[in-house]
Amino acid sequence: MVAAALLTAYLGGWAFALFWLAAGIAIVVEWTDMTGIEPRRLVQGILGLGLVALTLLFLLGAGFWLTSAVSLAFLAAGAFIASGAQKRVWAVSSFIYAAPIVLVPPIVRDHPDLGILGLLWMFAVVWATDIAAYFTGRALGGPKLCPPISPKKTWSGFIGGVVAATVAGLLVASFGQRYGASLPLTLPGIAALSVVASVASQVGDLGESALKRHCQVKDSSHLIPGHGGVMDRLDGFWAVCLIVALVLLTVDPTV
Incomplete structure (x- = not known):
């Protein structure tokens, strides 16, 4: 899935949108x-046809209100x-859960201020969170994060995931700047958003x-x-998609 996500992210367009449509239908x-x-x-x-409609509307450049109306109709x-x-x-919640996975990655990929660098930031934050939380939690152990829901997760893993995600987010931004690309935030802003995204991913x-x-x-x-x-593979990425969607809607309600 990682290889497919990166390859289609590089290609963009229909290939990338269809990859995330398939993920949304599976969800x-x-x-x-x-x-x-x-x-x-x-x-x-x-509901699957509803997600297909959302993808087609995005690819055809439909506006926010038309997309919202179509979503409500299928809901x-x-x-x-x-x-x-x-x-x-x-039934309604399944569609609402799947829609950010279907729409947000293609929107970010096509966004003039984000593009593939924004996607790489999303991937890096989620993957760094998952990997670091797992290995930090196993190495350090300690108090459990939420035993009734996930008995193996620890606070040490949670903190390790946040730290790793922040570093990964800054590295992606720095890498982009080195090659003439940039995200529309300062490095402190990227660090803060990476922390929020990592927490959201674990939630x-x-x-x-x-x-x-x-x-x-x-x-x-x-x-x-x-x-x-x-x-199981996209629960953390879904939460980061939701954070990014909220940021984009705050900055540009018509996105």
């Missing part, structure tokens, strides 16, 4: 499978088809763990042998 399928929505395949089909259709009030909530991981515990499953699916499902 909807995993979420609705875990939560037992019925009629499952029909709901998955409607309403998915909720109407799902049986039971609680299942309707799960996203915990959130997905909480969902799996609620649904009494170990992995979101078995799509990736030995690694679980797409949600």
